[in-house]
Amino acid sequence: MTSYLWVALGGALGAAGRYGVGMALLNVTKAFPFATLLVNIVGSFLLGLLVMSQQHQQLGDNHWLLFGVGLLGAFTTFSAFSLEVVLLANQGDWLKALLHVLLNLVLCIGAVLLAMALYPTPQST
Structure with missing residues (x-):
């Protein structure tokens, strides 16, 4: 049970941090989603440091x-994806690493498009 508390505490901090970055870059992110890019880069870097420390x-x-699980999991899930790709590549599983990248890219974007297609477009009056 204690492990869930550690994850929950970290998750709360990570979610608040993600929101904070988004709010801090609110005016900058109108032209490009820099806040998302920033948390993905920072989260991936920090997860890499944590894995090496471990x-x-x-x-x-x-x-x-x-x-690793709580804070960075809530801050950005892209960090976990990035780590998995690097670990597969380091193990020599280049095909699996490439497949992981392609499947996540295509299927996740496809899932967003499908979800959006399920809702009718609002009619302007």
């Missing part, structure tokens, strides 16, 4: 749950 036994399980 591999060097410098990060305990509760810290991983708090920061």
Whole structure:
């Protein structure tokens, strides 16, 4: 049960951080979604640091749950995707890494388009 509390606490912090970045860049993001790009880059970098810290036994399980799963999971899920692609590539599974990239790109964008297609376009009056 304690593990869920660490994830929940980190998730709350990550979600608040994501919202804060969006609000801070509100005027900048009208032309391009820079806030999303920024959190994806920062989150991917931080997740990479956490994984390296974990591999060097410098990060305990509760810290991983708090920061890696909770905080960064809520801040950006792109960081987890990026890590998975790099890990597959590092293991020599280039085909799986490429497939993961392509499937996420095509299927996730497709899912958004499908969801949007389910709602009729509002008629202007």
